[in-house]
Amino acid sequence: MKKSLVGIVTSAKAAKTLTVKVESLVQHAKYNKYIRRETVVYAHDEKREAHEGDQVEVVETRPLSKNKCWRLLRIVTRAKMTSGGVE
Numbered sequence: 001m002k003k004s005l006v007g008i009v010t011s012a013k014a015a016k017t018l019t020v021k022v023e024s025l026v027q028h029a030k031y032n033k034y035i036r037r038e039t040v041v042y043a044h045d046e047k048r049e050a051h052e053g054d055q056v057e058v059v060e061t062r063p064l065s066k067n068k069c070w071r072l073l074r075i076v077t078r079a080k081m082t083s084g085g086v087e
Contacts, residue, residue, distance in 0.1 A: 002060045005041065006076060009054045017068060018043045018050055020058055043070040053079025 007022035020041050025034045042065075043058040050056050055077040058070040 004057055004059045004073060005070070006055065006057050007041070009050050009052050009056055009079075010040070012045070012048070012051050016045055016048060018045050018056070018058075018072065020056060020070070041070050042068040043072050044068055045072045050075055051079060 005020070005022045007020040009018050010021045011019040020043050022039045022041060024037050024039070026037050027034055041058065043056070044061070044064050050072060054075050056075050057073045059073045061069060061071045063069045064071075
């Protein structure tokens with residue numbers, strides 16, 4: 001079973017590549033407090049259908065380049081577009 005992550009697209013400027021920010025909660029070993037961690041992954045978007053602010057699901061794949069080893073599985077929700085940009 002391949003891993004899948006859900007995150008927010010922070011950049012879609014590169015050709016067929018998305019930058020996705022994935023947030024997770026991890027418990028501190030000593031204090032047992034939950035800490036919010038952010039991970040940035042690069043995902044392949046062949047059809048260039050996702051845009052900044054979209055919530056997407058990415059799935060693990062073979063290495064496609066030096067940093068890119070995820071691909072776009074689906075767009076969960078679209079970003080709200082306003083006249084000034086993404087809301």
